[in-house]
Amino acid sequence: MTFSDINFLLIFILIYVPIYVLLPQRAKPFFLLLGSMGFYALNDVWVMPVLLVDILIVFISGILEDHFFDKIDLRKRITQFGIGLQICLMVISILFFKNHIFIGIGFFTIQFIGYYLDVYKNVIYPCKNIVTFSNYVFFFPKVLQGPIVNFKDIETDLKYPEKVTLSKLEKGIRTFILGMSFKVLLADRLYYLWNGVQTVGFQSISTPLAWISMYSYSLQLYFDFQGYSLMAIGVAQMLGFSLPVNFKTPYLSQSISEFYRRWHITLGEWFKNYIYIPMGGSKNGLKKTILSLSAVWVLTGLWHGLTLNFMFWALTLLLFIILEKTLLKKFIGAKHPVFMVLRHIYVLIIIPLTWMMFAIGNTEQMGIFFTRLFNLTSVCEPLNVNVRDYQNYLSDYWPYLAGAVVCCFPFIEEALVKTRIYMTRFISFALFWICVYMIMKNGNNPFMYINF
């Protein structure tokens, strides 16, 4: 069950929120934990025991570190053991449970490792309340696919939940509706374009269709993930919590490194804080910078999956980011408006191309797709191509593509979430019912990032 499931909407809005709002402050953490565990169990009940044991291990390690505060050696051992265990668990779950995805394992691992390191470095006090800690792990708006939250950022809220007011509820539901619209009205529609292209087979698509599908996939991935993130933020807001923003209009970036500062921000921040800066970061010369960047990107690739295509994806991005720091430095820094336009074009060509490596798991198929993209008929002979196929797809999908392009700019979000006039209220209300109608009519697709 995900946020764009009609059962979730019914149970959450009709039953859960009113009860949560009316409960006394002291009971709220317990009710939150109940809801969160129920939500996770509905998604995947079979890994719950493993997860509960895992939480207990991390929780007890924290307590032990607190108890043996003076014994640095022992604490180091505990931290190393804990982090090793988390990584093992993640690798095992990816390698051996291929058909049965351990939902959210990537996000759990990253948050646990962050917690271990923070405790070890005395950035935070270890959590001594199992309910608070379980709430941190299971917190249902973020449990499936982020945003990744540091324990220190959410601790106070979890211990002493804020009072929910009608205006907060309103803000939450606005954010939620915007996210739901992104997911249901854009990402789920564009899904069928990419799916259609895969069904036809990459060997039989025309070059224009290859480009269209590439951009369509890029938009789909963004609105799917951004839609989820906004829904998560909205759900959390309705309960009085604030979660960090995950995307800041990434497709308007002017360089690859800027793109990844604005795309999946919480993951980028995590890698920056726990890998990049400890390894030397950008302040200790070019060699150290390149080394830390390589570590970050190799790990990012591994985190997304242990297949070759994610490695290609991560290494290509690493290459461009290093180039931007060295050879392309002048191009990135140039102030002339012409360069600004050129940089936008550069980002909007390179990023979608790298998404294709991200999207196509089979390396051979990926190769075929690239030959169609650049029409390299000598490398791979196209078979049975319908030369007018892109016209069919464009005539079917142009409203969604156009809508998605418009929504890449920030003003839609500003209008629907931040402006409180009756007009935008009415639009939000209408969008809500359109989405509900679409979900009922078409069923819903799972979120794309749920596999990580």
Added chain:
Amino acid sequence: MNIKKILQRAPLFAVIYVTLFVMFVITQFSRTLQIYFPYFAVQGDTMLAGAQNVSDSIEQSILGPRKDSHTVFMEPDTTGIVLPGDDTQSDPSDVLSVMDEPEPTPIYGEPLEDIIAASQPATYYVESKVDQSYFNDAVFLGDSRTVGLKLYSGWDNCDYLADVGMTIYDCLDRDISFGDIEHTTAREVLSNSRYGKIYIMLGINECGSNINTYFEKYTEVVDQIHRWQPDALIVVQGIMKVGAQKSATHPSINNANITARNEKLATLANDWYIYYLDINEAVCDENGNLTDGYSFDQVHLYAKYYSLWCDYLLEHGFVFNGVRR
């Protein structure tokens, strides 16, 4: 109080809460809304079944009671010509036993045989290898797979009445595009033009529905098409199977179900104007599943493999062999 003030005072959450609640309560009681919003209903499936019955009864009130398909598709008189798979020829005792039985109540005033003989030049066809020009007067009726055939067969000399998600239940009245016409229906096209061959493949989207209802509806559609196109040859194509993995995991879209349906469809063939073709011979592996690697989603062929389907149809054309009477 004007609407502006109401909207400004009532927070969005409250409005959505109230409407959602009202909607939920109404749908628990209202039948019509349950059909459009089945998810709200407590017993979604029974409601849908109910909806099907409603549309059936409406249809019956318009078209009159459904005719018994077996009286319409009367076995042809086979004197003189021996056809492959013709049971009546091989075992004369069967004919006798049929004659012993009481005659079925005729629906029409005069014997059906006479009406057919008077109105239609009954013809026989034999299977034979053909070339693409054979499809000059053909039309393909079907779902997304036939849409694929339209896009990737490379045959532009025939017509296609195909739409993604088409089912036997809505195939005649579904809003589809046809050539340059943006909105039309198969009913419109088939009742206003003249075709020599009508190829049908429908059934993958109906796998979840009852097999008998499906077959009855199929019979009805074929019957209807025959009334519009009395001279046309109707080729019922067996439903193309799905990949092994899909077949093993899906509750209804699986090859056992498809085979059961195909067996029923095969009985429609009357060796006269309805013939049955099973293209699975061309696309399936030895286990009877859609060959691994022929499809991305295990349901639709990759564009490059549509040639297998096309070649099979060319191998198994039906060629006019002689007038019956």
